[in-house]
Amino acid sequence: MPVSRPPTRARRGRRTTGSLTLTDVARLAGVSPITVSRALNNPDQLTAETLSRVQEAVARTGYVPNRIAGGLASSRSRLVAALVPTIASPVFLETIQALTDALDAEGYQLMLGQGGYGEAREDKLLDAIIARRPDGVILTGVMHSPEGRKRLAAAGIPVVETWDLTPTPIDMLVGFSHEKAGAAVAEYLLYRGSRRPGIVSADDYRAGLRRRGFVEAAARGGVTEVPAELVPTPTTLGAGRRALAKLLDAHPDVDSVFCSSDILALGALTEARARGIRVPEALRVFGFGDNNFAADAHPALSTVRIDGNAIGRQAARFVIDRLAGRPIPQRIVDLGFKLIGRASA
Amino acid sequence: MPVSRPPTRARRGRRTTGSLTLTDVARLAGVSPITVSRALNNPDQLTAETLSRVQEAVARTGYVPNRIAGGLASSRSRLVAALVPTIASPVFLETIQALTDALDAEGYQLMLGQGGYGEAREDKLLDAIIARRPDGVILTGVMHSPEGRKRLAAAGIPVVETWDLTPTPIDMLVGFSHEKAGAAVAEYLLYRGSRRPGIVSADDYRAGLRRRGFVEAAARGGVTEVPAELVPTPTTLGAGRRALAKLLDAHPDVDSVFCSSDILALGALTEARARGIRVPEALRVFGFGDNNFAADAHPALSTVRIDGNAIGRQAARFVIDRLAGRPIPQRIVDLGFKLIGRASA
DNA sequence: GCGCCGGATGATAGCGCTACCATCCGCACG
DNA sequence: CGTGCGGATGGTAGCGCTATCATCCGGCGC
Numbered sequence: 033m034p035v036s037r038p039p040t041r042a043r044r045g046r047r048t049t050g051s052l053t054l055t056d057v058a059r060l061a062g063v064s065p066i067t068v069s070r071a072l073n074n075p076d077q078l079t080a081e082t083l084s085r086v087q088e089a090v091a092r093t094g095y096v097p098n099r100i101a102g103g104l105a106s107s108r109s110r111l112v113a114a115l116v117p118t119i120a121s122p123v124f125l126e127t128i129q130a131l132t133d134a135l136d137a138e139g140y141q142l143m144l145g146q147g148g149y150g151e152a153r154e155d156k157l158l159d160a161i162i163a164r165r166p167d168g169v170i171l172t173g174v175m176h177s178p179e180g181r182k183r184l185a186a187a188g189i190p191v192v193e194t195w196d197l198t199p200t201p202i203d204m205l206v207g208f209s210h211e212k213a214g215a216a217v218a219e220y221l222l223y224r225g226s227r228r229p230g231i232v233s234a235d236d237y238r239a240g241l242r243r244r245g246f247v248e249a250a251a252r253g254g255v256t257e258v259p260a261e262l263v264p265t266p267t268t269l270g271a272g273r274r275a276l277a278k279l280l281d282a283h284p285d286v287d288s289v290f291c292s293s294d295i296l297a298l299g300a301l302t303e304a305r306a307r308g309i310r311v312p313e314a315l316r317v318f319g320f321g322d323n324n325f326a327a328d329a330h331p332a333l334s335t336v337r338i339d340g341n342a343i344g345r346q347a348a349r350f351v352i353d354r355l356a357g358r359p360i361p362q363r364i365v366d367l368g369f370k371l372i373g374r375a376s377a
Numbered sequence: 378m379p380v381s382r383p384p385t386r387a388r389r390g391r392r393t394t395g396s397l398t399l400t401d402v403a404r405l406a407g408v409s410p411i412t413v414s415r416a417l418n419n420p421d422q423l424t425a426e427t428l429s430r431v432q433e434a435v436a437r438t439g440y441v442p443n444r445i446a447g448g449l450a451s452s453r454s455r456l457v458a459a460l461v462p463t464i465a466s467p468v469f470l471e472t473i474q475a476l477t478d479a480l481d482a483e484g485y486q487l488m489l490g491q492g493g494y495g496e497a498r499e500d501k502l503l504d505a506i507i508a509r510r511p512d513g514v515i516l517t518g519v520m521h522s523p524e525g526r527k528r529l530a531a532a533g534i535p536v537v538e539t540w541d542l543t544p545t546p547i548d549m550l551v552g553f554s555h556e557k558a559g560a561a562v563a564e565y566l567l568y569r570g571s572r573r574p575g576i577v578s579a580d581d582y583r584a585g586l587r588r589r590g591f592v593e594a595a596a597r598g599g600v601t602e603v604p605a606e607l608v609p610t611p612t613t614l615g616a617g618r619r620a621l622a623k624l625l626d627a628h629p630d631v632d633s634v635f636c637s638s639d640i641l642a643l644g645a646l647t648e649a650r651a652r653g654i655r656v657p658e659a660l661r662v663f664g665f666g667d668n669n670f671a672a673d674a675h676p677a678l679s680t681v682r683i684d685g686n687a688i689g690r691q692a693a694r695f696v697i698d699r700l701a702g703r704p705i706p707q708r709i710v711d712l713g714f715k716l717i718g719r720a721s722a
Numbered sequence: 723g724c725g726c727c728g729g730a731t732g733a734t735a736g737c738g739c740t741a742c743c744a745t746c747c748g749c750a751c752g
Numbered sequence: 753c754g755t756g757c758g759g760a761t762g763g764t765a766g767c768g769c770t771a772t773c774a775t776c777c778g779g780c781g782c
Contacts (some may be wrong), residue, residue: 053737055738063762064762065740065762066761077759078760079760091520094528095510098735098738100445101738101741102450102738104767105739106739111488119473120474122470132464143487144477144487159441159480163443164444165443165445167774183439268670298670302674308674326381327615328614328615328644329614329647330647330650396767396768398767399769409732410729410770411733418770424731427730427731443767444769445767445770446769447769449768449769449770451770451771456769542779571744723780724782726780727781728777729777731777733773733775735773736769736772737769745763746764747760750755751757752754
């Protein structure tokens with residue numbers, strides 16, 4: 033029964049990328065591959081002499097380990113994903129920066145995903161992210177679809193939600209109460225004598241919470257109607273100008289305005305000046321975020337300070353602690369906020 | 378010679394993560410693993426019937442492919458790294474956003490690295506990035522160490538440098554000439570009658586190029602001395618205020634100021650107003666970047682428009698084309714800039 | 723009817739690392 | 753002097769995919 037096909041089953045399988053590998057370094061150093069691996073990941077397991085032999089070989093070859101391979105072998109990608117609606121709105125920048133820095137110090141790299149403000153896009157992005165098997169996911173201002181939340185939970189990846197305090201977090205949470213922040217601003221303005229407060233606000237979810245807190249506190253203070261002008265996200269200085277213009281045109285008696293972001297507030301200040309309205313005498317302007325320009329605006333902007341940096345650091349700590357197997361005593365951290373009274377209100 | 382250790386050599390090698398794999402899906406769909414792989418990556422290689430069987434199995438299990446494994450097998454990580462000095466300065470945001478969007482559409486994910494403005498940090502970051510074997514690297518405002526450039530080139534990864542036009546790019550380049558931009562602003566201001574121009578500028582490399590272009594053009598116009606006030610990166614509104622204050626205190630006769638960023642210029646406008654200096658009558662203020670607040674400032678800010686979005690898109694196209702094996706006819710793209718004359722100058 | 727072609731599917735062998743033991747060796751102890 | 757122990761190093765077997773053939777099968781030309 034002669035077989036027509038050649039008995040040499042040869043050359044199935046693979047190519048070979050020809051790139052420098054750990055094995056090459058091991059050969060040069062005269063040790064086994066696993067020893068090189070240890071030299072890179074657990075240097076204190078080796079004797080000083082072995083270690084320096086390996087390090088010299090690494091330096092001589094210019095070897096850079098392949099963490100894709102390492103990730104596959106160890107199921108640790110050392111990647112952390114951060115999902116934001118859009119990076120173009122600078123609200124979360126400080127948080128992202130702090131996050132990147134803290135992660136970097138521990139050898140993690142940040143993967144950035146922009147989900148936009150739509151659920152379909154978010155869910156698609158989520159699959160792309162999960163496919164990379166990040167060791168952690170940081171959510172800021174995104175992921176409200178139940179389907180997405182379920183997939184995330186199912187993936188078994190540590191999740192940190194930020195910039196809000198929701199009653200039922202997927203996993204871990206660091207933020208503050210938007211409603212309380214809104215309420216605090218309303219109380220501040222009424223206490224300062226405002227009798228006719230108005231609102232200029234982005235139309236996103238959290239800004240809505242702040243609005244609600246503001247309106248309810250105003251009601252408690254005897255102000256039953258609070259006119260509001262909404263603008264699309266992301267907010268701009270120009271949007272703030274135009275929104276204040278519309279608000280004042282419709283309600284000339286408004287004597288204070290709570291803006292849902294500092295940049296909107298800066299727009300409001302600009303429009304007030306252009307119209308010759310004196311701030312704060314005729315109009316009090318209150319911002320949100322305490323961005324780095326708030327204190328130097330003219331007049332200096334009263335605002336709500338959110339420590340975005342601390343949020344980023346806490347989010348990183350959550351992920352790092354979880355991955356190190358350390359217990360997480362507090363899975364919900366309220367970082368609060370602070371009213372900063374300056375000249376504008 | 379009895380052996381004390383059990384002859385069952387059993388259980389070396391591996392654990393088993395217990396997670397859902399392509400093989401599980403294949404079993405459920407009644408096909409081979411490779412067919413599932415094809416269904417996900419080259420769906421048109423399969424018959425409609427096979428494809429839908431696989432897709433149903435994927436949907437039923439909620440399977441998400443592991444691209445870490447895929448990346449190792451194919452040497453394609455589908456990750457692109459973007460390195461910036463810091464994300465906190467919003468200069469590159471538009472570029473990063475456009476980049477992320479364009480990459481996302483092609484199935485690539487962005488990895489973000491913040492190199493700071495120091496070479497040591499940059500080089501360390503670079504190794505962390507290369508270790509992830511990105512399919513491309515986008516550089517904006519970083520990586521000037523020869524050592525780093527060499528390592529990048531050696532890694533054989535497509536590299537796109539952006540936001541500048543350097544004579545010897547590592548690989549591909551998209552940007553504009555900072556010197557020409559500075560020169561154009563100087564010519565504009567002199568043409569408008571400024572006889573005593575000054576500069577408020579960040580102390581980074583590119584801002585330095587713009588400064589040089591400005592000073593040289595001013596010299597050609599007969600202005601031999603241009604006082605300058607430098608501020609650290611990243612720039613802020615407050616830094617702009619204080620820098621203009623210092624500039625005017627030292628040189629009260631300055632009648633125009635070129636700011637190296639719009640936010641500095643906004644600070645200059647603010648300081649001018651606080652001092653009762655009329656803009657543009659007594660002081661012309663020129664910005665750089667045409668950020669989204671420039672047109673709505675009061676007075677509206679004259680500035681240099683850079684299409685950061687186009688830069689991001691071109692950078693993505695470079696990487697994508699290169700990875701698709703398409704020829705790159707033009708490895709250096711000059712996107713230019715545009716002077717936007719508004720009320721402030 | 724046979725060989726051939728091309729499209730669909732499958733078997734096999736890695737990609738470059740690390741987890742999991744196993745082994746080796748020197749030393750303290752009984 | 754054998755035994756046990758612990759620290760350093762090594763061998764092996766995958767991690768979950770995909771590249772590279774190989775195979776199968778139906779249809780077509782001669």
